[in-house]
Amino acid sequence: MSHRLEVMLTSRRPDGTWTWRAAGARQPKGVLDAGLLPAGAEVGDVLRVEAEVSVDGIAVRQVLPAKAERPAAARVEHLGGQRFTEGVTGASEPPRPPSERPDGRGGRRKRDSDGRAGGRSQRTHKDRSEQRGGRDRPPRAPRLRPASAHRDAWLATLSTAERPIAERLINEGIRAVRQGLQAESSETEGQTSGRPGETDEEALAVVEGLVTALRAADWRDRAEAARKVSDEVDLRDLRSVVAGIPQQFSDDEARALAEELRRKLAARVDREHSAWIADLGSLVRKERLVTALRVSQRPPKAGTPLPDSLAQSLHEGAGSQLNAATEDDLWVRMLEAAAQSPIRLVLVAHEPPSAPSERLLRAVRRFGERLPALRAQFAQHLEAPEEAEALEAAAGTEEPEEAAAAEAEASVAPAQAPEPAAATDEPPRPEASGEAVEHADAHEEVAEPGGEAEVS
Incomplete structure (x- = not known):
């Protein structure tokens, strides 16, 4: 495949060949025959060549003539009519600096930074975090960097x-x-x-x-x-x-x-365990229950349960925030944080909503296995109506089929007197019940790192 390149001659070899490289770059580069060059070629000349690119490299086949410079196109200059303007004897107004532009014109006005009425005070990221109540995350501890x-x-x-x-x-x-x-x-x-x-x-x-x-x-x-x-x-x-x-x-x-x-x-x-208990108590007193539930998941001393008083306060505070007036977003965040907390087995909502949204029901289904007491409060809403209708429809289709089969047997078989049941010593077998057993598939609870709290 042939390509057109602009190459620069870099050196002349004793065997009569010339080395070249792409103009303005280091690659590609190669060697060409001196017979292809025009007379008077020197090192540093830039030429237009036609080359073939293959697996073996780039082979220059022809040196193209240089492009002739095009003459400038002729232009017609249009000279418009000149107007006479009388001189001005008054002093001109000095230019107004950008900060003193009138309202509604020019660029953006400079905002006041002194916090006065109509202005906007400059606040740092730390100030905004303190006003909205940050997450109180402790600084990360440095990691160990051993020598060798x-x-x-x-x-x-x-x-x-x-x-x-x-x-x-x-x-x-x-x-x-x-x-x-x-x-x-x-x-x-x-x-x-x-x-x-x-x-x-x-x-x-x-x-x-x-x-x-x-x-x-x-x-x-x-x-x-x-x-x-x-x-x-x-x-x-x-x-x-x-x-x-x-x-x-x-x-x-x-x-x-x-x-x-x-x-x-x-x-x-x-x-650190003492400091963890103190921080957890402070979060509960400030009613920051979502953060408190998350902090309670990671005790420094693994396997140590919460103190009874602190577990009771956390349980009551979390349950009081789970009411009918609470938004779905807070419900979901509370359930997600409580699913790994030490009070997950005993947590119940103070007032479950009478008509929970689908988003809330999805959260209850997701974390219900780890929150059994709270899941029981939503039991009537967790029944899938589509599955119930499907079961009723299946039962309705089975009854006519069984009735038709019984009629066919009665018409074909001759009437026979019922034989007395043979006396057997075996006790009657109980009929299999179709009702599901509630606790047959109950999973065994795994102890949390922080220990499960038993709140009466």
Whole structure:
């Protein structure tokens, strides 16, 4: 396929060919024959060429002549009639600055920023958040950023054969190392008829030893970093460091470090749990029940139930906001927050709406399994009318068919005297009931991290 390009000559080779590249760019570039160039061509000239582009590259087939400059088109200048204007003896008015433009003209007026009547005060994002009552989100705790001093020291002690395996463990993990060993073993089995199983076991033993040593070195780096920032680091990182304490210690210093981290974690959890209870009580007193329900889902001390008084206050406050006058949006947010809260089993609405909207019913169906007491209040509205009509229609179609079958049997079979029922010692079997059992499919409740509150 031929293309037209503008190329610039970059150099001349001893064999008589010229190198070129696209004008104003580095690519594409190539080589062309000197016989295609016009006489007097020099390095730096820009030419128009026709080239063919293929898989092998770009081959210049022809150098096109330069475009001739077009002469400027002839124009006719129109000179209009000149008007005589008398001179002005008065001084001209100086231009008015943009800030002093009259009302209704020109650009946008500068707004007053002093908060006077008719003006608009400048408010910061913090002021607006305080006026509308922000979510009172605490600042995020910094994450743990350990160093790699112990890992580097451990890598320095490895042999030349073990270091590549250790580096692959660090970068790709134990699974990638095992897969690599299996691939090497399969290749060896296909090439030779030796016994590679013993070599594989030895290699796996070396890898397991490296994994244990690597975990110990990494834990030592993380533990020393956590000891320095144990009071402000994210609690999840501190817990992960304590959970990763090795069962065997290489020296007494590591054992003392582990005990110190356990004590600091216990003190930190107790301190944050007390602050969590205080914040939750403050939210309940301020009647910010949606936020309180969300905060109650994540206790710092897992498995610890709420105090009875606080659970009772949260239960009463949340139930009082669930009434017929509450908007659907607040209903949905309350149900979503309460579905994971410790009072979910006992939460009931103070006054359920007599005619709930479809949006509210969808929310009740969605979270009803986790809010059994509240779902029972909407039981009469949760029955699907379409399913009931379908069942009635099916029952109506079955009755005529059964009646027709009975009439056909009566007309064909001869009349016979009813035989007496044979006496049997078996007790009569109870008829199967078609009614559904309410609690047959009841699921077993799973304990929440914060514990379930039992409110009388």
